Amino acid sequence: MRETSWAPSEERAKPKTAPDAATLLAWYDVSARVLPWRVRGSAKPDPYRVWLSEIMLQQTRVETVLPYFAKFLARWPDLISLANARQEEVLSAWAGLGYYARARNLHACARTVSAEYSGRFPEDEAELRRLPGIGAYTAAAISAIAFGRKATPVDGNIERVMSRLFAVEEKLPAAKKALARLAAEMTPAHRAGDFAQALMDLGATICTPKNPACTICPWMESCAARVRGDQQTFPRKIAKAEGRLRKGAAFVVIREDGHILLRTRADKGLLASMTEVPGSEWSADYRASTKAAPLANMAAPLANIKWLKAAETVRHVFTHFPLELTVYTAQAPARTKAPKGMRFVQLRALGDEALPSVMRKVIAHALEFGGKQKSKGRAKK
Ligand code: SF4
Structure with missing residues (x-):
């Protein structure tokens, strides 16, 4: 177990082994969700599909995204066809998916990549972040999943997994940096894209906000919060005020x-x-x-x-x-x-x-x- 300032106190039970990427990747090899933007084995992912899915998945559940992803691919099978679409058509096809700035940025991004990058997405995280609608998480996800670069996308799901795995006592949002660092430190140079997707799957299907299924978790033995028995209380959060009606x-x-x-x-x-x-x-x-x-x-x-x-x-x-x-x-x-x-x-x-x-x-x-x-x-x- 690594030394951290937020490590559980001495009298608490501690796991005997440290969590590692190999264990999670072995689990992913047999348990990965089958999703239309994913490839298995040595096949190369299509950056257009990866980017489209990542934009659609921002703040949105996989089940909601699936029919929209299929609709967009059927109508605009590649980046150039999407870049050539009219904005109203894209907004109309997006209707119902919410967070509509994403649709406008999606279209603007397709046009930028088409005009300035000859229709090919840049591979580097920093360069991806210059494109419309691509923030830190999405840039890391595309760089890792589409191009196999060593990058670590960290969203709320992955923060939750890290906070439990290492029993991080610091409260969100202040803990964001520490949680991102923990995830980055675990990311392997090889199969960074699979590692990112494995973390996403674990957070979405096993290490869920309520009632995490620890008994089938590949990291059960090495999870600090699970060994203590208070995993559901993580991540620690500062209570936030609800928006006014x-x-x-x-x-x-x-x-x-x-x-x-x-x-x-x-x-x-x-x-x-x-x-x-x-x-x-x-x-x-x-x-x-x-x-x-x-x-x-x-x-x-x-x-x-x-x-x-x-x-x-x-x-x-x-x-x-x-x-x-x-x-x-x-x-x-x-x-x-x-x-x-x-x-x-x-x-x-x-x-x-x-x-x-x-x-x-x-x-x-x-x-x-x-x-x-x-x-x-x-x-x-
Ligand atoms: S053991 Fe439980 S709490 Fe820990 S990472 Fe796995 S599912 Fe989450």
Whole structure:
């Protein structure tokens, strides 16, 4: 066991052996998850696939990424085809995957690599980090997995594994540097990419946040926290304050000829350039209106339509704050013109729009509410 300032105290039980890369790699050879961007044995990974998967996996679970990865590969099988796509097409294909800055950066990165690197990703971590959307973790992951360079990507999963393996008492986020150093020190010069993926698999499938499956862990004998018996209490963390709840209103206008009123968000900030239904600002002190004209200042074509307020709000949680939207619905006559800066889009063409998850929820909620109102109306007749 290496000497560290955060090592468990003397009276605590200690493992008899130190964790090593070879043990983890032997486990990986028989237990690796089969994923479409991975190769086995001596086959060479495709840097485009590795990069695409790493961008999609940022803050997102593997199961969620799989269908998007397949869709992107079918549509843009290589970097050049993605670079030649229009940004709206990429945003639209990304819709539902969240963290939309990633899609814009993905496209910008494809264009940069195509224009400045003749379509080939650089191998070096530092050079990869200069590309749009590639931070320290992703650069290390691509460098190690796609090119076999000695690099160590460290995310929350790997921090958790390291903190348990060495029973690191220092609290996150201050402990980040120490945890990254521990992971880097364990990384072998040979098979660095497999080591990175083995750590990712271990963190995702065995050393999970709750109830880690220590009895089937390849490092069971050498894990300091497991030997002490308090592995679930790691990593130590400073309690963080939750973002304050923001509220707002969403206005869903459906035209009688099956069109919905939409607009495009500003090209900077949260959900930049994505599609949305018109709505209010989102703020902590928003008060939902009970009056019938929440969009009273909407331009003339829609100034006099009748609004209904859906009984239930729509909730969504962003990284930094939870959001609660009051949904108002209205029906407009066929062929009503859209106010300036907005457009009517056929409901059946919604799949082509870059709609973020929160807006999908709003529209689904409004359509369900509209359906119930219609049935009530019919029942009264
Ligand atoms: S023994 Fe348990 S706590 Fe330790 S690394 Fe393995 S799964 Fe995690």
